[in-house]
Amino acid sequence: MLKYTLIPLLPLIAFVINILFGRNYIKDKAHWIAVPAVLGSFVLSVSVFMDVYAGNVINLNLYTWIVSGNFNVPIGFLIDQLTATMLIVVTSISSLIFIYSIGYMHGDKGYHRFFAYLSLFVFSMLILVMANNFLLLYFGWEAVGLCSYFLIGFWFEKKSAADAGKKAFIVNRFGDFGFGLGVILVFLTFGSLEYVEVFANTGSVLGQTMNILGYEVDTITVICLLLFCGAVGKSAQVPLHVWLPDAMEGPTPVSALIHAATMVTAGVFMVARCSPLFNLSPDAMTVVAVVGGITAIFAASIGLVQNDIKRIIAYSTVSQLGYMFLALGMGAYTTAIFHLYTHAYFKALLFLGSGSVIHALHNEMNIQKMGGLKKYMPVTYWTFLIASLSISGIPGLAGFFSKDEILWRAYTGGDLGKFLWVLAIVSAFMTAFYSFRLIYLTFHGKFRGTHEQEHHLHESPPVMTIPLIFLALGAVGAGWVGIPPLLMDHGDKIGEFLAPVLGHPKGEGTHSEELFVMGLSVLIGLAGIFTAFIMYLKKTDLPYKVGSAFQPVYKLLYNKYWVDELYYKTIVKPALIASDKIFLGFFDGRLIEGVVNGIPNLIGSLGQRLRKIQTGVLSHYGIIMALGALVIIGVMIFIK
Amino acid sequence: MVPLSWYIVLSAVVFSIGVIGFLTRRNLIIAFISIELMLNSVNISLVAFSHYLQSIKGQIMVFLVIAVAAAEAVVGLAILIALFRNKPTVNVDEINLLKG
Numbered sequence: 239m240l241k242y243t244l245i246p247l248l249p250l251i252a253f254v255i256n257i258l259f260g261r262n263y264i265k266d267k268a269h270w271i272a273v274p275a276v277l278g279s280f281v282l283s284v285s286v287f288m289d290v291y292a293g294n295v296i297n298l299n300l301y302t303w304i305v306s307g308n309f310n311v312p313i314g315f316l317i318d319q320l321t322a323t324m325l326i327v328v329t330s331i332s333s334l335i336f337i338y339s340i341g342y343m344h345g346d347k348g349y350h351r352f353f354a355y356l357s358l359f360v361f362s363m364l365i366l367v368m369a370n371n372f373l374l375l376y377f378g379w380e381a382v383g384l385c386s387y388f389l390i391g392f393w394f395e396k397k398s399a400a401d402a403g404k405k406a407f408i409v410n411r412f413g414d415f416g417f418g419l420g421v422i423l424v425f426l427t428f429g430s431l432e433y434v435e436v437f438a439n440t441g442s443v444l445g446q447t448m449n450i451l452g453y454e455v456d457t458i459t460v461i462c463l464l465l466f467c468g469a470v471g472k473s474a475q476v477p478l479h480v481w482l483p484d485a486m487e488g489p490t491p492v493s494a495l496i497h498a499a500t501m502v503t504a505g506v507f508m509v510a511r512c513s514p515l516f517n518l519s520p521d522a523m524t525v526v527a528v529v530g531g532i533t534a535i536f537a538a539s540i541g542l543v544q545n546d547i548k549r550i551i552a553y554s555t556v557s558q559l560g561y562m563f564l565a566l567g568m569g570a571y572t573t574a575i576f577h578l579y580t581h582a583y584f585k586a587l588l589f590l591g592s593g594s595v596i597h598a599l600h601n602e603m604n605i606q607k608m609g610g611l612k613k614y615m616p617v618t619y620w621t622f623l624i625a626s627l628s629i630s631g632i633p634g635l636a637g638f639f640s641k642d643e644i645l646w647r648a649y650t651g652g653d654l655g656k657f658l659w660v661l662a663i664v665s666a667f668m669t670a671f672y673s674f675r676l677i678y679l680t681f682h683g684k685f686r687g688t689h690e691q692e693h694h695l696h697e698s699p700p701v702m703t704i705p706l707i708f709l710a711l712g713a714v715g716a717g718w719v720g721i722p723p724l725l726m727d728h729g730d731k732i733g734e735f736l737a738p739v740l741g742h743p744k745g746e747g748t749h750s751e752e753l754f755v756m757g758l759s760v761l762i763g764l765a766g767i768f769t770a771f772i773m774y775l776k777k778t779d780l781p782y783k784v785g786s787a788f789q790p791v792y793k794l795l796y797n798k799y800w801v802d803e804l805y806y807k808t809i810v811k812p813a814l815i816a817s818d819k820i821f822l823g824f825f826d827g828r829l830i831e832g833v834v835n836g837i838p839n840l841i842g843s844l845g846q847r848l849r850k851i852q853t854g855v856l857s858h859y860g861i862i863m864a865l866g867a868l869v870i871i872g873v874m875i876f877i878k
Numbered sequence: 879m880v881p882l883s884w885y886i887v888l889s890a891v892v893f894s895i896g897v898i899g900f901l902t903r904r905n906l907i908i909a910f911i912s913i914e915l916m917l918n919s920v921n922i923s924l925v926a927f928s929h930y931l932q933s934i935k936g937q938i939m940v941f942l943v944i945a946v947a948a949a950e951a952v953v954g955l956a957i958l959i960a961l962f963r964n965k966p967t968v969n970v971d972e973i974n975l976l977k978g
Contacts, residue, residue: 853974854974854975855971855974856906856909856970856973857900857901857970860897860900860901861901864897864901
């Protein structure tokens with residue numbers, strides 16, 4: 239029991255120590271607190287994973303958090319196969335990124351603050367995945383959002399970073415509002431927030447409807463859609479994807495840990511966790527699948543033309559999250575979690591690799607001003623290449639197995655599935671293309687930056703490259719636990735491991751179809767790489783020609799479909815005007831200021847008049863006293 | 879034997895003199911003396927009633943009043959002297975620091 243408690247508690251202790259004593263006492267030794275704490279969590283997680291692997295699933299209530307009538311919420315952990323998998327992903331990636339941060343953040347004046355927030359984030363994320371009820375999940379959910387806000391705006395002196403932090407927080411509010419309503423509706427419907435009780439009673443709620451604005455709607459569908467709102471916000475799906483690319487204003491390790499590998503996958507985790515609910519609502523599943531499919535191709539197409547190294551990877555993250563939701567919507571929860579797990583490694587690697595590049599170039603992020611870094615930074619180059627091959631779906635690497643499985647699940651998912659499969663195949667091509675566009679522009683060709691930058695080019699220190707190497711091992715090998723049965727009997731170990739919680743994916747197909755899907759996805763990946771090779775290494779004037787030939791399309795993609803501008807015009811601006819005129823001008827200026835200033839003004843003017851009574855002449859006081867005494871005597875006589 | 883009503887009248891007359899003196903005179907010391915007059919008029923009536931009712935209670939009350947009067951004179955004169963150091967006057971109309 240102590241073991242389970244310590245997993246989230248260690249990072250929390252590290253946070254408390256660093257935030258209280260960091261500024262004055264610990265300073266640049268903050269990592270001596272944070273890194274052992276998260277490593278400790280990792281070791282404990284491995285041991286918990288072993289327990290669960292041996293079949294030891296635990297639902298543990300530690301403490302009664304809230305009791306009010308029949309509303310009863312404990313602080314408790316549910317450690318099953320899904321949680322165990324997530325624990326491994328979160329703690330292993332965090333450990334590597336913590337170590338990497340020692341090098342990347344070296345000399346930053348907020349060094350202790352950085353490690354404090356990172357520790358708090360790990361604590362929140364662990365609570366999120368370990369929770370055994372919806373309210374604790376919600377706590378973790380909001381806490382990771384808070385940490386994300388802190389860390390995006392970590393360099394808060396920079397206006398763009400502070401703005402990006404606010405944007406992430408506010409955009410997430412939209413989704414979390416729905417999520418909060420969903421949690422409330424779960425309680426109203428089931429009378430409990432604990433997973434075990436809710437999921438055990440789904441049968442009794444099946445077919446129940448509720449009245450919304452005159453329409454009779456299936457209650458479970460409403461719950462699922464509201465919960466999915468939260469997932470759309472947190473996992474940056476269309477239409478709430480706008481915050482994630484801007485979140486790249488934060489330090490690169492943060493982008494890797496929070497905005498690629500762990501926090502943004504919380505939505506995927508949550509939907510998988512609520513799979514017993516989603517299974518009962520085909521409508522909600524369709525919405526999930528369609529949103530995922532659209533996001534996959536939408537974000538990938540934007541990624542094709544961006545020039546900021548971190549933003550390209552950010553759009554790639556959005557797109558890969560779209561894949562995960564596509565799989566969830568197809569009912570292939572195990573596949574989604576499998577992709578979540580492989581994606582965490584190669585995406586963290588891509589981000590840390592880009593961090594290494596940015597570090598070497600002194601905060602240059604425009605890939606048009608890079609090039610030829612291969613010979614200066616061999617470790618970064620090779621690990622980055624492995625991650626890119628993995629994300630492009632080259633056979634044998636982690637990304638291949640999970641992505642291929644998603645494509646296969648989409649292919650076997652009926653007519654809608656076939657349509658989404660086409661979207662996914664097109665985005666797979668785009669993914670391979672932009673990943674290698676990034677590689678060729680960054681690491682190949684001639685260096686296009688300034689001479690001074692070229693002079694300072696160097697490989698990053700070992701404290702940064704060693705985590706890269708470990709993550710590269712993950713990007714290669716993480717997929718080997720999910721080899722499809724077609725290629726190897728009992729190869730899909732992770733699917734079998736997760737099946738008790740998430741069930742087996744539906745959908746049947748012949749071996750030849752499966753081979754066709756697999757072969758096509760590999761070919762598409764290779765075609766994407768080859769196209770990038772032609773355009774950015776062989777005929778380097780081609781990108782410009784293509785860009786000017788398809789000017790409107792290029793502009794549309796380059797400006798990210800003008801979604802930000804649309805939101806600015808339709809939501810931000812009206813909100814600003816309303817705040818300024820109605821809330822600030824009328825409510826605050828007139829109403830509140832009026833009441834707050836009116837009362838003292840009234841008392842003051844009354845006092846001005848009343849003070850004249852005090853003449854300071856002694857005989858006046860005497861007369862008033864005498865008259866007063868007479869009145870009292872008179873009253874006493876006549877009342878009697 | 880002097881009837882009780884005479885004492886009451888005397889007491890009322892002395893009290894009225896005290897009140898009028900307090901209200902009309904400007905000299906603070908006179909004002910003090912007027913207050914003493916009022917207190918002593920009360921003493922007269924207390925003693926008279928004490929004798930009339932053959933009760934010792936009234937006379938006990940008188941001692942209390944005398945003690946209070948003495949204390950009042952001490953504090954009042956002390957304030958007067960402190961005031962006089964700051965402002966060389968005993969005219970109450972000029973002592974108007976409490977004017978609102």
